[in-house]
Amino acid sequence: MSAVAAEEAAIRQQIGKVIEGLRTKDLDVLREPYAPDVVSFDVEPPLQHVGIDAKLANWARVFEVFEKVDYELRDLTLTIGGDVAFGYAFGRLSGTMKNGVATTGMWVRVTYGLRRIDGIWRIVHDQVSVPFDILSGTGVTDLEP
Structure with a gap:
C-alpha cells in the first residue's frame, strides 16, 4: 500500500468511527475522531459549536430524539497534503425516533x-x-445525491 493510500485509509477509518458512534449511540466512540478544539458548523444553532464537549452535546441531542440511529455517507472524496487534509461527502441521518416514527432523514x-x-x-x-432556496428563504431538504 502506498503512503498516500495508507493515509487515506487512516482518515476513512476515523470518519468511520463517527458513523459507528452514531449507529451505536456511543459518545465515547464519537469523541475519538475529533480534535479537542474541533469547530463545527452544524445545521443546528448556534452558528458554530466550539470544542469537543459542544460537538458531543450536539450528538447527544440526536440521541435524545432517536431510539435507533443510522448514518449513511456517500461519495467521500479526500485530498491530503502533509499533516492536513480535507474531504467532502453527502451524509444522511435516519432512523426511528423515540415516538416510534421512522424517518429516512435528509x-x-x-x-x-x-x-x-x-x-x-x-x-x-x-x-x-443544506442547499438554500433564495426566493422562499428556506432550506431545500428533499434532494438526493
Whole structure:
C-alpha cells in the first residue's frame, strides 16, 4: 500500500468511527475522531459549536430524539497534503425516533477538515449544510445525491 493510500485509509477509518458512534449511540466512540478544539458548523444553532464537549452535546441531542440511529455517507472524496487534509461527502441521518416514527432523514453536504495530531488524523472542523432556496428563504431538504 502506498503512503498516500495508507493515509487515506487512516482518515476513512476515523470518519468511520463517527458513523459507528452514531449507529451505536456511543459518545465515547464519537469523541475519538475529533480534535479537542474541533469547530463545527452544524445545521443546528448556534452558528458554530466550539470544542469537543459542544460537538458531543450536539450528538447527544440526536440521541435524545432517536431510539435507533443510522448514518449513511456517500461519495467521500479526500485530498491530503502533509499533516492536513480535507474531504467532502453527502451524509444522511435516519432512523426511528423515540415516538416510534421512522424517518429516512435528509441528505446534507458534509465537509471535513483534518489535521494529523501526534500521528493520528483528527477532525478539526466539520460543516454540514443544506442547499438554500433564495426566493422562499428556506432550506431545500428533499434532494438526493
